[in-house]
Amino acid sequence: MSMDPSSPAGPLPLAGPIFFDRRDLDLILRVYGRMVAQGEWRDYAMVGHKDLAEFAVFRRHGDAPAYRIEKRPALQARQGQWAVIGEGGIVLKRGRDLAQVLRVFDSRRFNVVE
Numbered sequence: 001m002s003m004d005p006s007s008p009a010g011p012l013p014l015a016g017p018i019f020f021d022r023r024d025l026d027l028i029l030r031v032y033g034r035m036v037a038q039g040e041w042r043d044y045a046m047v048g049h050k051d052l053a054e055f056a057v058f059r060r061h062g063d064a065p066a067y068r069i070e071k072r073p074a075l076q077a078r079q080g081q082w083a084v085i086g087e088g089g090i091v092l093k094r095g096r097d098l099a100q101v102l103r104v105f106d107s108r109r110f111n112v113v114e
Contacts, residue, residue: 017048018073020055024098028055028069031102041066067092069102 020028034067035057042056045065052072056065068085075081080096084104093104 017050018053018071019048019097020046020053020071024071027098027102035105076089 032041032044041057041059044059045054045056045058047054047056051074052070054071055069057067057069059062059066064087066087070083070085071081072083073081076096079094080101082096082098082101084092084101085096086092093101095101
């Protein structure tokens with residue numbers, strides 16, 4: 001068996017779902033913990049899809065997500081792979097650096113308006 005670079009190396013591995021790595025989760029869970037301590041958020045869910053990973057936060061257990069933090073690696077070269085999406089699907093912040101994108105939660109006071 002030769003190591004000819006022009007010959008195929010074998011079958012390509014199957015692409016699994018996109019998910020967060022340890023550094024991503026550390027940054028996200030720091031923000032989550034701070035918001036839980038302030039009484040703003042109460043629950044979360046994480047999902048890995050074929051083209052994106054999603055971290056959703058909830059104000060109450062049975063509600064729709066208040067915010068979603070999405071990782072879409074396909075957008076890294078364009079708009080950036082990270083996005084914070086609010087209720088109704090509004091993109092609040094998008095970028096290439098997760099720490100910078102998560103600063104959207106630092107600059108806002110989250111008050112319920114009745």
